[in-house]
Amino acid sequence: MDTVKLHDKHFRVSITKEQLGDVVKKLANDINDDNQIADDTLFLSILNGSFIFSADLLRQISFHCSISFLKLASYEGTESSGDVKQLIGINENLEGRKIIILEDIVDTGKTLEKLVKELSSHNPSDIKIATLLYKPEAYKKDIEIDYIGLSIPNDFIVGYGLDYDGLGRNLPDIYTLIDES
Ligand code: IMP
Ligand code: MG
Numbered sequence: 001m002d003t004v005k006l007h008d009k010h011f012r013v014s015i016t017k018e019q020l021g022d023v024v025k026k027l028a029n030d031i032n033d034d035n036q037i038a039d040d041t042l043f044l045s046i047l048n049g050s051f052i053f054s055a056d057l058l059r060q061i062s063f064h065c066s067i068s069f070l071k072l073a074s075y076e077g078t079e080s081s082g083d084v085k086q087l088i089g090i091n092e093n094l095e096g097r098k099i100i101i102l103e104d105i106v107d108t109g110k111t112l113e114k115l116v117k118e119l120s121s122h123n124p125s126d127i128k129i130a131t132l133l134y135k136p137e138a139y140k141k142d143i144e145i146d147y148i149g150l151s152i153p154n155d156f157i158v159g160y161g162l163d164y165d166g167l168g169r170n171l172p173d174i175y176t177l178i179d180e181s
Helices: 017-033 051-058 110-120
Strands: 003-006 009-015 041-047 065-074 085-088 098-106 126-134 147-151 174-177
Touching: 009 017, 017 051, 017 126, 017 147, 041 051, 041 110, 051 065, 051 098, 065 110, 085 110, 098 110, 110 126
Parallel strands: 041 065, 041 098, 098 126, 126 147
Antiparallel strands: 003 009, 009 174, 065 085
């Protein structure tokens, strides 16, 4: 299946599942080799997009670790504004913990900035960031990303956990929006 139609848009395969497998393996190796990471590291997987990446990565981590899942949700109620997000799902004490954030993709970096700010207020001993995909042309923040799987062009993609309006997360390969203009 080289192309797929989701809602009103067409997408073409751009990163195959074999390539993704290699990228995740390399990331896991880099994390395993990083001697600053201790046995009690807590991975924080950012839902929804990171669920497949996190599952594939974690099975290749060779030290004792924990994982928990967080979500950035829009505020509900009268104060609601499209841009204001709230971090939900922190169920454990993060004080003094070594954290590695697992992101599916870093685009502008807005999400990452919000995450790091929120998590820092819980006083972990360290926050590292691992992202499967990174769009360098779109990134507008200064936060250093510790582990980057693959840098990609500034195009809209779906698959391997990433969606277009809810669809496409189940696709094993990654697809890029076909520009029909
Ligand atoms: P940022 O805050 O602009 O860095 O965007 C990060 C979030 O936007 C990611 O965690 C994704 O959920 C979503 N996102 C960014 N780029 C894409 C894309 O190309 N396809 C699907 N989702 C994306
Ligand atoms: Mg995401």
